[in-house]
Amino acid sequence: MTKLITIDPSEARKKSTIKSKDIPVNAYVSNPKKEAKRYGQENLARIYRDMVYIREFETMLDRIKKEGAYEGIEYNHRxxxxxxxxxxxxxxxxxxHLSPDDFIFGSHRSHGEILAKSLAAIAQLSEDDLMRIMESYMEGAPLRVVEQFTEGSVKDLAVNYVLYGTLAEIFSRENGFNKGLGGSMHAFFAPFGVMxxxxxxxxxxxxxxGAALFKRVNRKPGIVIAxxxxxxxGCGPVWEAMMFAAMDQYRTLWDKEIGGSPPIxxxxxxxxxxxxxxxQGETMGFGMLARVGLGVNPEAMHAERVDGYNPLAVADAVERKKKILEEGLGPVLLDTITYxxxxxxxxxxxxxxxxAEV
Ligand SMILES: Cc1ncc(C[n+]2csc(CCOP(=O)(O)OP(=O)(O)O)c2C)c(N)n1
Ligand SMILES: [Mg+2]
Known part of the structure; x- marks a missing residue:
């Protein structure tokens, strides 16, 4: 890449101050009437349903780890x-607001994210597409099991399929989504964008x-969430990733056709x-995590603190940030508070x- 940026001493040595932008903190305002209209009763019920699935899935794992059984079924998960x-x-x-083209990558604590993303994909995909995915993935092995105990629609089947494939993976079973080789902390299901x-x-x-850069360079649709x-x-790789994602060159030197910064x-x-x-308050000095965006680029990574106890506040933020990323104006930082x-x-x-805190 040719370097085209000339250093002008009269600019570089000029007296000025750096101005910083405001970072919104929990800016979302609930409005049940508007939200009912915006999402519709069915979608709101599904949002609640999906939260309940995740809560029960994790509660089951907790019981199995602590008591060796769930609902009378004994299991030893090591x-x-x-x-x-x-x-x-x-x-x-x-x-x-994520489609199967959008990717999520997670951490050691990502069972809920896997389920949530998969359940959203199931809601969006057609029954034909769902059947094709379930039939072809691992030559249909997890599907063959789930079919034995599922009655109902293809979507019902797909929900059980995701719960089963994820759980089998956590339990290191051959029918797990990754043949049990990854387990709890490395599970994924690529057809739904769960990386x-x-x-x-x-x-x-x-x-x-890296995945976001791949999407950008190859003009693939979708955004990527870490x-x-x-x-x-506090980890070096996170800072490396933020610096890499925020490089000016995507917008100043790269071919405009590529579309700007990686959608991360x-x-x-x-x-x-x-x-x-x-x-917050002990091992870092940021005061609020969202503040970190201010140190990374003039756009402050479009950073926001979002109330992660309100699924609609999070959905609203992701919808807005997705637009920014699709326009090539990323990276984005979200400080999604939860507990x-x-x-x-x-x-x-x-x-x-x-x-008392808990
Ligand atoms: C590089 C690295 N250092 C330390 C650990 C041990 N470790 C596992 S989880 C964890 C805490 C992570 O905290 P956070 O990122 O806030 O995720 P949370 O557990 O709260 O979901 C640590 C230190 C690790 N897995 N990897
Ligand atoms: Mg934490």
């Missing part, structure tokens, strides 16, 4: 299970930005805890926090 009980709305709200999660804290940031934790803001959204699922440490009621993992007694 692998990990970082649960997102309490974080359901942030995952379901995010998935609402691999990552046990390395912050590791998904770089991989996701779902990472608030603790990951760094979504920090901010549950206010690392394992036991607290990023995990479960311990870091089922063996964690949460001794580092007050019961």
């Amino acid at each position: 692998g990990p299970a970082h649960l997102s009980i309490g974080q359901e709305a942030s995952a379901v709200g995010q998935a609402y 691999p999660n990552n046990a390395i804290v912050g590791g998904s940031a770089d991989i996701a930005v 779902n990472i934790g608030d603790g990951s803001m 959204l760094f979504n920090f699922m901010n549950n206010f805890y690392g394992m036991g440490g607290q990023p 995990r009621f479960s311990g870091h993992s089922p063996s964690d007694a949460s001794a580092y926090r007050d019961k």
Whole structure:
């Protein structure tokens, strides 16, 4: 790439100050009447349903880890299970406006994101497309099992298929979506845009930005989201990814036809805890995570803090940010606040926090 930027000393040495833009914090205003109109009763009910599915799925895993049984069915799961009980709305709200062309990459705590994105894809895809995907994926192996206990529509079948394939993966079974080789922290289901999660804290940031660049350079549709934790803001790879995504050259030097900056959204699922440490107020100095955008580029990464306890606030933010990314004006940073009621993992007694807070 030819360097075309001439350094003008009279500009570089001029006296001035850097102005920063305001970062919206929990700006969404609920309006049930408007929301009912905007989403419709059926979609609102589905948003709630999906949150309930995730809560029950994670509660089941919690029981199995702690009691060795769920609803009278005994099982010994020896692998990990970082649960997102309490974080359901942030995952379901995010998935609402995403299509199967949009990719999500996750962390060690991403079961809920996998389910939410898959359930949104099921709502959007036709029955024919769903059948084609389920028949062809792993030569139909997970489908053959799910068919045995599902009555109802193709969509019902697809919902059970996703719950089963994800759970089988977490349990390292051959019928898991990744043949049990990835397990809880590396599960994925590419046909729905659910890309691999990552046990390395912050590791998904770089991989996701690579996927976003791939989409941009190859003119593929869709945006890419890196779902990472608030603790990951302390990790080098996250900063590398943000710097890489924010390079000016995409817009100043690259062929205009390519379409600008990679469509990457760094979504920090901010549950206010690392394992036991607290990023806000203890292990970091950002005050509010969304502030970090100010240090990255003049657009402050279009950063916002969003209330992840309101799925509609998250859906609204993702819809707006998706437009920005599609216009090549990324990257975007979201500080999606949420809270995990479960311990870091089922063996964690949460001794580092007050019961009153939980
Ligand atoms: C690079 C790296 N360092 C440390 C760990 C151990 N570890 C696993 S989860 C975790 C806390 C992560 O906190 P956060 O990013 O906020 O995600 P949360 O667990 O809250 O979802 C740590 C330190 C790891 N997996 N990878
Ligand atoms: Mg956290």
